[in-house]
Amino acid sequence: MxxxxxxxxxxxxxxxxxxxxxxxxxxxxALIINPELIDEVCLILRDHPETWFDFLSCLTGVDYGVExxxxxxxxxxxxxxxxxxxxxxxxxxxxxxxxxxxxxxxxSAVYKAAEWHEREAFDLFGxxxxxxxxLRRILLPDDWEGYPLRKDYQTAENYHNIKIDF
Amino acid sequence: MQDTSIYKYQEALISYQEKIKAxxxxxxxxxxxxxxxxxHGVLRLELITDxxxxxxxxxxxxxxxxxxxxxxxxxxxxxxxxYTDRMDYMASMNNNHAFVMGVERMLGIENDIPKRxxxxxxxxxxxxxxxxxxxxxxxxxxxxxxxTPFLWCFRDREHIMNMxxxxxxxxxxxxxxxxxxLFYDIPVGFETRCQEFxxxxxxxxxxxxELLTDNQIFISRTANIGILxxxxxxxxxxxxxxxxxxxxxxxxxxxxxxxxxxxxxxxIPFAKGEIGQVGDCWNRYKVxxxxxxxxxxxxEQCTEKLTKEHKRTTEFDxxxxxxxxxxxxxxxxxxxxxxxxxxxxxxFIADGRSDKPFRIKSRGPSFCNLSVLPEISKGVMxxxxxxxxxxxxxxxxxxxx
Numbered sequence: 188m189x190x191x192x193x194x195x196x197x198x199x200x201x202x203x204x205x206x207x208x209x210x211x212x213x214x215x216x217a218l219i220i221n222p223e224l225i226d227e228v229c230l231i232l233r234d235h236p237e238t239w240f241d242f243l244s245c246l247t248g249v250d251y252g253v254e255x256x257x258x259x260x261x262x263x264x265x266x267x268x269x270x271x272x273x274x275x276x277x278x279x280x281x282x283x284x285x286x287x288x289x290x291x292x293x294x295s296a297v298y299k300a301a302e303w304h305e306r307e308a309f310d311l312f313g314x315x316x317x318x319x320x321x322l323r324r325i326l327l328p329d330d331w332e333g334y335p336l337r338k339d340y341q342t343a344e345n346y347h348n349i350k351i352d353f
Numbered sequence: 354m355q356d357t358s359i360y361k362y363q364e365a366l367i368s369y370q371e372k373i374k375a376x377x378x379x380x381x382x383x384x385x386x387x388x389x390x391x392x393h394g395v396l397r398l399e400l401i402t403d404x405x406x407x408x409x410x411x412x413x414x415x416x417x418x419x420x421x422x423x424x425x426x427x428x429x430x431x432x433x434x435x436y437t438d439r440m441d442y443m444a445s446m447n448n449n450h451a452f453v454m455g456v457e458r459m460l461g462i463e464n465d466i467p468k469r470x471x472x473x474x475x476x477x478x479x480x481x482x483x484x485x486x487x488x489x490x491x492x493x494x495x496x497x498x499x500x501t502p503f504l505w506c507f508r509d510r511e512h513i514m515n516m517x518x519x520x521x522x523x524x525x526x527x528x529x530x531x532x533x534x535l536f537y538d539i540p541v542g543f544e545t546r547c548q549e550f551x552x553x554x555x556x557x558x559x560x561x562x563e564l565l566t567d568n569q570i571f572i573s574r575t576a577n578i579g580i581l582x583x584x585x586x587x588x589x590x591x592x593x594x595x596x597x598x599x600x601x602x603x604x605x606x607x608x609x610x611x612x613x614x615x616x617x618x619x620x621i622p623f624a625k626g627e628i629g630q631v632g633d634c635w636n637r638y639k640v641x642x643x644x645x646x647x648x649x650x651x652x653e654q655c656t657e658k659l660t661k662e663h664k665r666t667t668e669f670d671x672x673x674x675x676x677x678x679x680x681x682x683x684x685x686x687x688x689x690x691x692x693x694x695x696x697x698x699x700x701f702i703a704d705g706r707s708d709k710p711f712r713i714k715s716r717g718p719s720f721c722n723l724s725v726l727p728e729i730s731k732g733v734m735x736x737x738x739x740x741x742x743x744x745x746x747x748x749x750x751x752x753x754x
Contacts, residue, residue: 213684213685214458214459214684214686215685215686215687217685241587241588242587242590243590244590244687244689244696244698244716245687245698245700245714245716247700247712247714249702249712250712261685261700263687263698263700267587267601267603270608272687274685274687288362298588298590299585299588299589299590299724299725299728300588300589300590300721300724302724303720303721303724311422315361315362319365321365321369322362322364322365323365323366323369324366325414325415326414326415326418326753326754327415327418328415329366335420335423336422336423
């Protein structure tokens with residue numbers, strides 16, 4: 188299975204601390220990666236001749252709820268040549284202070300596709316990506332307040348003194 | 354400490370505003386859209402131009418943001434299907450199919466679905482794929498300045514719309530494919546009408562090719578314009594006709610072998626560069642033309658199966674497997690499928706207790722395909738930029754969700 192191969196490659200390259208945990212009893216097994224190493228991990232997996240994950244299918248920001256105090260970014264990589272897929276997950280603790288956003292490493296230098304996906308995660312979850320070339324809001328207006336897909340988001344009632352009806 | 358961190362979050366915005374302010378006096382900032390017909394919806398492009406030359410393109414999206422993901426968190430799985438209709442509203446059936454496949458795989462019932470249901474799903478999806486490509490081709494012609502193909506494409510698309518309306522009751526937003534089955538069986542006589550449509554449509558495609566594909570004016574406007582190299586396309590996450598237009602034979606219908614596609618015989622069209630060079634606008638357009646031909650083949654095979662092997666019986670109930678309450682086990686699941694525009698993906702996180710997803714993310718193919726636009730349109734003429742946008746075939750409902 189590809190996941191064992193990936194584990195082998197990553198442990199050989201970065202040592203044991205790169206894989207924090209693994210979820211193998213799921214339909215789509217996932218590796219939980221150290222968030223500080225995710226950009227290098229993606230680079231290795233993209234260029235290694237045995238894994239060859241050249242295509243970023245999806246990048247998802249997740250808010251795990253108010254009690255959990257945890258944010259996550261989930262990467263779905265796939266390989267066009269080898270036709271296999273893998274899920275990588277990274278988590279960070281955060282106490283939901285809007286002035287101290289959770290900080291993840293950007294992988295937009297490895298996959299350009301991540302650039303807009305990361306902007307979307309920043310826009311809707313308030314996840315800050317280090318080393319991102321252009322981290323502006325993408326779907327919402329530039330002066331929008333708050334991050335709507337967070338579980339504790341209070342729906343805005345006014346925007347520039349215009350009442351929002353729905 | 355706090356002030357600096359807030360500044361950090363605003364840094365990109367400020368540097369963008371300064372870039373616009375600092376545009377040199379011989380350059381001009383030009384807004385294309387959001388109400389410009391050639392942007393195919395509400396896309397706004399901020400161009401920094403030097404005369405007729407586009408130096409930089411900054412896309413601004415979000416004018417059609419309808420909070421699909423936020424709504425999805427407060428609705429149960431069956432109720433989300435109509436929302437997926439409204440993402441890529443040119444190909445609602447394909448969206449339904451991808452979403453429903455994901456939920457069925459999470460429930461573990463994907464192998465119990467009757468073959469007849471799967472064949473009907475593939476049939477309606479391929480009809481919708483043709484309709485979507487007809488829009489892409491027709492509006493592309495109108496971007497370039499050819500008006501007649503637009504009218505011809507809409508005339509033929511109307512036949513498909515009428516057929517799908519007959520099956521589902523809606524013209525564009527169907528909600529036809531349900532978790533575990535279908536809304537209804539296809540109406541009596543639908544297969545015959547599909548066969549009639551294929552017979553009618555084949556010569557029309559010939560006419561369209563003569564009018565547009567081999568048209569010298571059209572070739573001059575599209576060949577060797579907006580060349581997207583294959584490595585760039587893969588790195589930017591382009592998929593569907595964009596990727597195949599760059600010369601890669603890659604189709605998720607064959608890679609993942611989902612639904613009944615393994616039993617169906619069809620080719621994957623990809624750009625060979627007969628005219629222009631691989632990866633340009635003309636080749637992307639040609640891939641769509643070829644895909645229509647392949648979809649017609651699939652429709653013929655499906656109608657054949659639906660009238661013979663898996664024909665209508667009185668016991669057949671397309672809703673037999675539709676769950677009363679959809680409660681998947683606690684898991685997260687990513688499903689991908691081939692839409693007319695490319696790889697559509699849905700990522701679910703189910704908590705195992707409720708019939709609502711904890712988190713649902715959709716990966717729209719148009720979103721990734723559009724993100725490559727600033728890269729391939731550096732230094733082109735403004736008129737060519739319009740040709741490039743048309744060849745991307747974006748739907749803003751899916752870019753913004």
